[in-house]
Amino acid sequence: MIDFNIEAKSSETRARAGNLITAHGSIETPVFMPVGTAGTVKAVTPEELHKCRAQIILSNTYHLYLRPGMEVIRQFSGLHSFMNWDGPILTDSGGFQIFSLAKISKTTQQGFDFQSHIDGSRHLITPEDAVEIQTTLGADIIMCLDSCIPYPADEKTAIDALKLTTRWAGRCKTKWGQLSDQKNALFGIVQGGMFKHLRAQSAEELINLNFPGYALGGLSVGEPKELMFEMADHCLPLLPDEKPKYVMGVGTPEDLVELVSLGADMFDCVMPTRNARNGQLFTAHGNININNAGFKYDTDPVDPGCGCYTCLKYSRAYLHHLYRCRELLAYRLNTIHNLYYYLQLMRAMRKAIFADKFNDFKKSFYRKRSMN
């Protein structure tokens, strides 16, 4: 189980700073979770994650279930030992990946009948399976199996997915309650498309099931940014303040700042890691693409104010060279920088919440970010 305590609240916004205690250590919120899809945060080691001050990572159930498979994970008594990460882990339910990667043969009341994107093999995942698989993975926080919809989607589609999500949430909760060893915590996922009344209905139905934490799913799926914020602004206050609130799959540094000010506590996104591999680096003064010819002779670090390994040891010119040569080290050094940037941004927000100066922080953040 987890324990969540609010330590400070912003008086100007809905931002809050808290402490989330899990079986593998405590987490300071608001928190960003680097994504380790296949049992590795791409290009970095657990030691490097610690040095980037990662507190918790996210891993993808769908990917791990298919490869290496649960037999292998059982050999290691879970993902922690398999991948050599001793901190907290959150796993998603697999629902979103089945929706976005696999070929779904059938979605029934029973669960998802799908084909692997790797080898085409056929699998059925029920809500009970999702809980069992995540428990086998040994994740500290596990997610209910939910039904995702594309954007845009009509109301009928959103209602059907919402109903299924609620029903599956109930089954997940029951299964989780039956598992003797509840070291983990199960979060419910609010769906409802871009319909406020459906979002409210989803939140209410999940709250009735009383989960240790709640997530907003189905955001950042292609809708306009304004709409995403509108939905988050609408939903986050509907969730109980004493529980952690997690906005799934978001986002840019600006998104995180906005969503924290709206009351979100937890985030995950492939953006810092994926963009690193594409040469895009985040800095306090805006984003840069290290591939740009302008960096060829540049002896400065990516961000002179940054304390990450990459900035302490290497120049833009060297990173530019590595990237142009498609050297493996390029992806690692870029990833380390981007993760460090995201994680220090979260710490800076937390500090601003404690000082109750979140609006000042926001102003300064936007001013600097638009300087480049």
Next chain:
Amino acid sequence: MIDFNIEAKSSETRARAGNLITAHGSIETPVFMPVGTAGTVKAVTPEELHKCRAQIILSNTYHLYLRPGMEVIRQFSGLHSFMNWDGPILTDSGGFQIFSLAKISKTTQQGFDFQSHIDGSRHLITPEDAVEIQTTLGADIIMCLDSCIPYPADEKTAIDALKLTTRWAGRCKTKWGQLSDQKNALFGIVQGGMFKHLRAQSAEELINLNFPGYALGGLSVGEPKELMFEMADHCLPLLPDEKPKYVMGVGTPEDLVELVSLGADMFDCVMPTRNARNGQLFTAHGNININNAGFKYDTDPVDPGCGCYTCLKYSRAYLHHLYRCRELLAYRLNTIHNLYYYLQLMRAMRKAIFADKFNDFKKSFYRKRSMN
């Protein structure tokens, strides 16, 4: 300049252990030099190289000359600062890469007229250029521009290449003598194809030029293994014992053991790093391919007796999983293991030389290596 001292000699073989002092630190020989082609030993950082106990790395002049180019290197006052490696560096002359990668338009008395394999741009490299470029790179040990020949090659071809190599060696020596700041040492490269009398002639002509060290070039270019050993056995005793003897571009662990016993002091090869990226891992008990299905559930490290980061922290099953997923971390962890293996093999040989038990060492080495 360098200083070389023999510290111990094997009474049973021609193996010797020495100390090679360079501007960036001293090196215990026999030594293996990891290859950092483009200003990075692929997939690892300088800190990881130190942890693998690398003492000196090799970098490729041809690659660095083309990319990032000498203007960039000058900005950083050399390769050490550009790539953040503070230990000794040896650079090759570029001759072998021009021979093997570039499209040579013309080889004249003047030098190589060639086209870049990257963008087709045309370049002329003279022996004087090779010395100047390597000096700009700031390498501790630099190599004479030599003329390589394919295997097999007839005597006429070998004679022509030998003559050119000797003449160019003289020009390199002169240029090196003219450069005011001789912090580096220039090595001559023995050529002569697979003809013993030509090899002897090449060695003699180079010795007359009195270099701080000597290398055997043009080996491991496709000839049968026996012939390679025969040539090394013939050539190594012809070189002055008080100077370091370097066999270029070799080889397997077995090759290194054989060549050390024949009196070689220095080696470089892409084998540990390249094979790592192809999933082949070296161990005391033979080589394994981590891609093999047999490793899927294997909770043991690659080599239970190995002290490298990879073996201390990860299982074969995890490495197998990472490799199957083509995860970036796979290449790094495999590389760390293979480099550690090669470098500890060199230390073990050195120890055996000091104990004057090289033949015992060899027997035990071969017995274990053939166990898998």
